Amino acid sequence: MTVQTSTGLRILVVDDDESVRGSVAYVLDRLGHQVIEASGAAWALELFDRHQPHLVLSDVAMPVEDGYWLARQIRERERVHNGWTPVIFMSSISEATRVAEGIAAGGDDYLTKPVHPVVLEAKLHAMERLRAMRAQLQAVTEELHRANRELQRQASHDALTGLLNRRGLDDHLDEALRMCARTRSPITLMLCDVDFFKRYNDALGHGAGDDCLRQVGTLLRQVARRPMDSVARFGGEEFAIILPDTPRSGARMLAQAITRVFRGAALPHPASEVASHITLSGGLITCDPGHGLVAAELLAGADDMLYRAKALGRNQFVGP
Ligand SMILES: [Mg+2]
Known part of the structure; x- marks a missing residue:
C-alpha cells in the first residue's frame, strides 16, 4: 500500500543522464504528478519560465551549467516575483561541503542517487507541506496588508460623508x-x-x-x-x-x-x-x-x- 501523496504537482526533472530522468519520471508519474523533463540546466530554466513548475528535481553535475547554477537562476527570478519553488538536488556526491554549496545556491534538500522511490515520495510530502504553509503565510500577510490599508483609509476619512476628515x-x-x-x-x-x-x-x-x-x-x-x-x-x-x-x-x-x-x-x-x-x-x-x-x-x-x-x-x- 502506498502512502497517499499530494497529487497533481507539476514537477521539472533535470538530469543529463536519460536513465536517471526516466526512472524518476516513472515514479512521479505513477504518483499522479505531471512531469516535465530537461537534459540540461539552460533548457531547464527555459522550461521553468514556461511551465512554472511546483517543484524542481535537479542533477548537480551536468555539462555546461550545473544544478547549482540552475538553482541560483531560479532564486534570482523568484526574488523579483516574490515566489518560491522547492528545489531538490539529486546527486551521488555525499561530501558535506558540496551539500552546503547546494543549499547556499538556493537548494532546499538533497536526494542521494540512486533515488529510492519511497524516499522521493517522502521528500515530496515534506516539500508540499512547506509550500502549503508558505502559501498560507502569504494569504495571511496579504489579508493583513488589506486590513492595514482599510484602517489607514478609515483613519483619514469621515464615516458620514466619505470625505477626508x-x-x-x-x-x-x-x-x-x-x-x-x-x-x-x-x-x-x-x-x-x-x-x-x-x-x-x-x-x-x-x-x-x-x-x-x-x-x-x-x-x-x-x-x-x-x-x-x-x-x-x-x-x-x-x-x-x-x-x-x-x-x-x-x-x-x-x-x-x-x-x-x-x-x-x-x-x-x-x-x-x-x-x-x-x-x-x-x-x-x-x-x-x-x-x-x-x-x-x-x-x-x-x-x-x-x-x-x-x-x-x-x-x-x-x-x-
Ligand atoms: Mg549528471
Whole structure:
C-alpha cells in the first residue's frame, strides 16, 4: 500500500543522464504528478519560465551549467516575483561541503542517487507541506496588508460623508503645500460652513441633518472635481477644500460655481434667514509661490475670511 501523496504537482526533472530522468519520471508519474523533463540546466530554466513548475528535481553535475547554477537562476527570478519553488538536488556526491554549496545556491534538500522511490515520495510530502504553509503565510500577510490599508483609509476619512476628515485634510494640505512650493504654483484653501445648520437640525432632526451634510459633501465634490483637489469635512457642518495650482481668479470662479450649484440643487432649508434652500458661507485664502505659508497659517487665514463672510450676512464667499 502506498502512502497517499499530494497529487497533481507539476514537477521539472533535470538530469543529463536519460536513465536517471526516466526512472524518476516513472515514479512521479505513477504518483499522479505531471512531469516535465530537461537534459540540461539552460533548457531547464527555459522550461521553468514556461511551465512554472511546483517543484524542481535537479542533477548537480551536468555539462555546461550545473544544478547549482540552475538553482541560483531560479532564486534570482523568484526574488523579483516574490515566489518560491522547492528545489531538490539529486546527486551521488555525499561530501558535506558540496551539500552546503547546494543549499547556499538556493537548494532546499538533497536526494542521494540512486533515488529510492519511497524516499522521493517522502521528500515530496515534506516539500508540499512547506509550500502549503508558505502559501498560507502569504494569504495571511496579504489579508493583513488589506486590513492595514482599510484602517489607514478609515483613519483619514469621515464615516458620514466619505470625505477626508480633519486628519486626512492635514496630511493632504501639507503634501499640497510641498508640491506647490516645488512647482512654484499658487494654492488656495477654502473653508465653508452650512448657514444656520443648527436651526436645520432643530427643525428636521439629526437624521435629516446627516443627510444634508452628505449631500453638501457630494455637491462640493462635484465642483472641486480635478484629481488634485481635496474636499474634507473639517468638523461639524464645516468643510474645507484644497485647491492646488489655483490662483485667486480661479478660486473666485470656484466659489461662484459653488453658490450656483447650491442654488440649483435647492436643498430645502425651512429655518434659514438668508434663503429657502441650503446655502454656504465661505472663506478663501491663496498662497502665492514663494510666500511659504504653513498649513496652520493658511487655515487661520481662511477661517478669518469665513468669519467675515458670516458677519457680512452669510450665503457668500470672501477672499483677501
Ligand atoms: Mg549528471
